[in-house]
Amino acid sequence: MLKQIEGSQAVAEAIALCRPEVICAYPISPQTHIVEGLGERVKSGALTGCEFINVESEFAAMSVAIGASAAGARAYTATASQGLLYMAEAVFNASGLGLPIVMTVANRAIGAPINIWNDHSDAMSQRDCGWIQLFAETNQEALDLHIQAFRLGEELSLPVMVCMDGFILTHAYERVDVPTQEQVDAWLPPYEPRQVLDPAEPVSIGAMVGPEAFMEVRYLAHAKQMRALELIPGWAGEFREAFGRDSGGLLHSYRTEDAQTIVVAIGSVLGTIKDTVDELRREGVKIGVLGITCFRPWPLAAVRAALENAKRVVVVEKSLAVGLGGIVSSNVRTSFTGSPDAVHAVIAGLGGRAITRAALARVFAAAQAGTLEPVTFLDLDRALVERTLAREREQRRSGPIAENILRDLGVVAARPH
Amino acid sequence: MSFQPVKFYQTGTFTVGNRLLAENERSVQANMQRTNSLNSGHRACQGCGEALGARYAIDAAMQATNRQLIAANATGCLEVFSTPYPETSWQVPWIHSLFGNTASVATGIAAAMRVKGRSDVRVVAQGGDGGTTDIGFGCLSGMFERNDDVLYICYDNGAYMNTGVQRSSATPPAARTATTMAVGAEPGNVFGQGKDMPALAMAHGIPYVATATVAELRDLEAKVRRAMSFRGARYIHIFVPCPLGWGHAAQDTIRIARLAKETGVFPVFEAENGEVVSVSKIRRKLPVEEYLRPQKRFAHLFGKPPSTEVIRRIQELADRNIRRYGLLDAQGATP
Amino acid sequence: MFQIRIHGRGGQGVVTAAEMLSIAAFREGRHAQAFPSFGSERTGAPVVAFCRLDDKEIRLREPVLAPDALIIQDPTLLHQVDVFGGLARDGYVLINTSRSFEALGVGEIARGLRAERVCTVPATEFALKHVGRPVPNAALLGGFAAVSGRISLDSVAAAIREKFNGKVAEGNVAAASAAYDYVKNEMREAQHAQAD
Numbered sequence: 034m035l036k037q038i039e040g041s042q043a044v045a046e047a048i049a050l051c052r053p054e055v056i057c058a059y060p061i062s063p064q065t066h067i068v069e070g071l072g073e074r075v076k077s078g079a080l081t082g083c084e085f086i087n088v089e090s091e092f093a094a095m096s097v098a099i100g101a102s103a104a105g106a107r108a109y110t111a112t113a114s115q116g117l118l119y120m121a122e123a124v125f126n127a128s129g130l131g132l133p134i135v136m137t138v139a140n141r142a143i144g145a146p147i148n149i150w151n152d153h154s155d156a157m158s159q160r161d162c163g164w165i166q167l168f169a170e171t172n173q174e175a176l177d178l179h180i181q182a183f184r185l186g187e188e189l190s191l192p193v194m195v196c197m198d199g200f201i202l203t204h205a206y207e208r209v210d211v212p213t214q215e216q217v218d219a220w221l222p223p224y225e226p227r228q229v230l231d232p233a234e235p236v237s238i239g240a241m242v243g244p245e246a247f248m249e250v251r252y253l254a255h256a257k258q259m260r261a262l263e264l265i266p267g268w269a270g271e272f273r274e275a276f277g278r279d280s281g282g283l284l285h286s287y288r289t290e291d292a293q294t295i296v297v298a299i300g301s302v303l304g305t306i307k308d309t310v311d312e313l314r315r316e317g318v319k320i321g322v323l324g325i326t327c328f329r330p331w332p333l334a335a336v337r338a339a340l341e342n343a344k345r346v347v348v349v350e351k352s353l354a355v356g357l358g359g360i361v362s363s364n365v366r367t368s369f370t371g372s373p374d375a376v377h378a379v380i381a382g383l384g385g386r387a388i389t390r391a392a393l394a395r396v397f398a399a400a401q402a403g404t405l406e407p408v409t410f411l412d413l414d415r416a417l418v419e420r421t422l423a424r425e426r427e428q429r430r431s432g433p434i435a436e437n438i439l440r441d442l443g444v445v446a447a448r449p450h
Numbered sequence: 451m452s453f454q455p456v457k458f459y460q461t462g463t464f465t466v467g468n469r470l471l472a473e474n475e476r477s478v479q480a481n482m483q484r485t486n487s488l489n490s491g492h493r494a495c496q497g498c499g500e501a502l503g504a505r506y507a508i509d510a511a512m513q514a515t516n517r518q519l520i521a522a523n524a525t526g527c528l529e530v531f532s533t534p535y536p537e538t539s540w541q542v543p544w545i546h547s548l549f550g551n552t553a554s555v556a557t558g559i560a561a562a563m564r565v566k567g568r569s570d571v572r573v574v575a576q577g578g579d580g581g582t583t584d585i586g587f588g589c590l591s592g593m594f595e596r597n598d599d600v601l602y603i604c605y606d607n608g609a610y611m612n613t614g615v616q617r618s619s620a621t622p623p624a625a626r627t628a629t630t631m632a633v634g635a636e637p638g639n640v641f642g643q644g645k646d647m648p649a650l651a652m653a654h655g656i657p658y659v660a661t662a663t664v665a666e667l668r669d670l671e672a673k674v675r676r677a678m679s680f681r682g683a684r685y686i687h688i689f690v691p692c693p694l695g696w697g698h699a700a701q702d703t704i705r706i707a708r709l710a711k712e713t714g715v716f717p718v719f720e721a722e723n724g725e726v727v728s729v730s731k732i733r734r735k736l737p738v739e740e741y742l743r744p745q746k747r748f749a750h751l752f753g754k755p756p757s758t759e760v761i762r763r764i765q766e767l768a769d770r771n772i773r774r775y776g777l778l779d780a781q782g783a784t785p
Numbered sequence: 786m787f788q789i790r791i792h793g794r795g796g797q798g799v800v801t802a803a804e805m806l807s808i809a810a811f812r813e814g815r816h817a818q819a820f821p822s823f824g825s826e827r828t829g830a831p832v833v834a835f836c837r838l839d840d841k842e843i844r845l846r847e848p849v850l851a852p853d854a855l856i857i858q859d860p861t862l863l864h865q866v867d868v869f870g871g872l873a874r875d876g877y878v879l880i881n882t883s884r885s886f887e888a889l890g891v892g893e894i895a896r897g898l899r900a901e902r903v904c905t906v907p908a909t910e911f912a913l914k915h916v917g918r919p920v921p922n923a924a925l926l927g928g929f930a931a932v933s934g935r936i937s938l939d940s941v942a943a944a945i946r947e948k949f950n951g952k953v954a955e956g957n958v959a960a961a962s963a964a965y966d967y968v969k970n971e972m973r974e975a976q977h978a979q980a981d
Contacts, residue, residue: 037811054565055558084561088554089592096551096589100522100558103545106565126547201846205820206807230520230543230559232571237538239546241530304844389847
């Protein structure tokens with residue numbers, strides 16, 4: 034059924050349709066509307082067969098999910114940014130134990146400096162923890178990916194992180210098609226655990242593993258994710274048949290058939306990029322877009338195939354590997370058979386900075402002209418940066434950087450002299 | 451073959467073979483049908499108080515729940531010595547997740563049981579003092595506050611033993627640990643710190659809080675059984691000496707635990723909804739010195755000259771416990 | 786695509802206005818996207834919300850930089866924030882006020898736009914009268930329906946009823962209708978004035 038609702042509410046509806054059994058939640062912007070929506074459904078009785086637990090921290094949230102999942106319940110939680118970091122130990126624990134928990138990460142920047150707006154630093158910080166990571170481009174896809182996530186995770190006994198851009202998607206009202214309970218029930222069978230805490234058949238879960246077997250256990254975790262690469266495309270096809278639309282899959286290409294330049298990106302920014310690319314195509318530029326939906330496991334073969342005929346690749350990413358450059362671009366480079374120098378990292382949108390068609394068009398033009406640097410920070414205010422560096426050169430006690438920049442910007446009142 | 455009749459003179463007490471008692475009065479451990487939840491073969495040290503306490507506690511919990519029990523365990527000695535790869539000595543469904551989240555994991559298990567209509571299955575969480583009073587405190591407080599249906603058992607040996615005897619917030623004043631060495635002006639752990647975990651549990655107003663020691667194992671079993679008769683958050687704090695960490699003889703574990711109770715160092719009581727409802731009285735009060743002397747972790751108090759002032763302060767703390775909990779009857783004077 | 790930017794202060798329902806606008810368009814079978822600009826939420830602080838309307842899927846996520854229409858819920862913002870930035874020459878402007886453009890100090894700007902597309906409406910007064918609260922957002926949507934013709938008053942009313950309940954909903958619908966009539970009248974007068 035078509036609805037015009039907030040992204041968070043679309044996700045809440047999707048989760049509710051998946052018959053979750055234990056939902057544990059700790060509030061953090063910008064995911065709160067999701068769990069509030071679910072909490073209300075449980076409390077009012079609209080969502081039955083579900084325990085909703087208000088936990089005291091994100092660490093507790095993931096831990097409650099671990100206990101619930103190990104005891105055979107379908108478990109769900111949501112977080113962002115600082116919250117994801119706070120539960121990091123438990124995040125690794127969940128994937129290490131092979132528990133099919135589903136978690137929404139409403140992508141938000143990680144401090145310091147504290148920032149509540151969107152970028153991908155939170156999800157990227159956990160990219161190697163063993164969770165499957167899926168990124169939604171639209172609220173429709175966010176809704177759909179959660180439904181796919183439960184089945185994917187339970188089939189593989191792996192937890193799945195569904196990422197959606199905080200505020201940009203979570204707080205945006207747009208049209209979504211919400212499936213019926215019958216449709217979801219047909220797609221998603223009840224959870225049948227591979228391992229479960231059951232008094233009738235006692236097992237010990239979580240024993241220490243020494244050097245004799247640790248390599249093998251970790252190899253199997255890697256192998257499981259590799260298996261996900263095989264399953265995901267097929268299931269996207271099944272999903273299309275069952276629900277009537279394309280959602281999920283490993284990646285999708287847009288106007289790349291004869292593209293000399295391919296722009297790679299993840300998440301909602303793909304929409305703005307596609308609009309920009311359409312304008313450039315009207316001017317005759319041979320440019321296309323590759324959207325990555327499944328970031329972990331990294332779809333190496335699929336990306337390689339998609340970028341095969343490109344002369345240059347521009348990766349627009351909302352993430353930064355401090356001291357190195359791009360994160361997504363580093364992953365893309367592993368898949369590109371051309372020269373590594375032809376893969377450019379454009380760091381954009383950090384901390385919620387708007388990514389505009391105009392700025393993108395400038396960067397794509399530079400790429401065409403061969404003047405694009407290996408690493409570019411989109412829309413960087415160089416003057417502001419220079420002022421800070423100059424201040425640091427002049428005096429030892431130069432003060433906190435963030436406050437100084439804000440003062441320069443006129444956001445914070447000037448220091449009285 | 452002729453039989454030598456054996457006359458039992460102490461049939462009224464619990465010291466002589468439970469076979470002489472009525473079925474329902476026998477200890478769980480004396481029962482041939484006990485579950486051996488923590489089975490033999492684990493790698494605990496000789497004389498480990500925690501292994502003793504856990505064996506009694508979990509078997510009692512199994513009996514009280516008709517064997518419908520799931521256990522969550524914190525990282526620590528108990529977890530490590532009970533699951534040496536590739537073996538496990540647990541015969542109950544058991545999960546070890548992390549160091550600080552055991553109470554939350556237990557909450558999750560309890561929620562799963564409830565949602566699946568299996569409220570007959572009960573949940574016990576267990577951890578050492580470090581995993582309970584320090585790193586696990588946030589999650590524990592959350593579980594208490596929500597009144598989740600979990601029995602949390604803390605095995606308190608007063609330090610992070612598994613990592614080499616480091617100080618925790620349960621380490622008593624003046625005790626030597628690897629991070630509170632017996633050197634300098636104030637050797638050992640300092641005064642004026644520490645968490646009274648049972649009192650903190652009571653402050654949450656949860657249905658049942660109890661303390662116990664491995665010197666009175668029938669009492670321990672009874673308290674676990676009583677705890678299982680409640681629904682909601684419950685806490686049992688068990689005093690478990692550690693021969694290795696405390697520096698006492700392996701065979702003295704139970705004796706040291708008894709001394710802790712008889713000196714007033716460790717009050718033994720039960721509380722419901724935040725109020726003390728029963729107290730296990732001291733039978734014969736002893737000075738704290740009797741408790742401190744056998745332990746090398748307090749050896750620096752008995753040098754030349756002895757640290758009489760420190761011992762006096764420890765005595766003061768014990769006397770405060772006695773006052774606070776009413777641990778002495780009129781008869782319980784020093785002999 | 787038609788892009789609307791709504792300016793106001795925290796507590797005036799700016800974000801809800803954008804959401805209701807998107808719901809109204811949805812009810813007419815159009816695609817609509819509504820989202821807030823993401824400043825700190827604090828009562829009294831300047832807030833901006835955006836709404837895009839189109840007949841096909843809206844992919845763009847950047848803020849509305851070149852609005853086709855502006856709704857200004859709080860005239861005290863006029864000289865504090867660059868509310869008119871990027872406005873199209875034939876764009877629509879609707880300001881919540883009982884004063885004139887001249888009196889507000891934006892007479893010159895108004896004169897540079899098409900007269901029948903630039904209107905004021907005392908939305909707060911209508912809200913106080915019909916709802917009992919000085920929250921002008923619903924009323925302004927009625928005014929927007931009138932000045933732009935991009936959305937029907939019926940759709941606005943349906944959107945209001947989706948967001949609010951009972952008496953508050955009906956009060957807001959009444960305020961929106963009153964604002965609609967007021968703006969329609971103002972547009973007629975502007976056209977007559979031009980004809981003169």
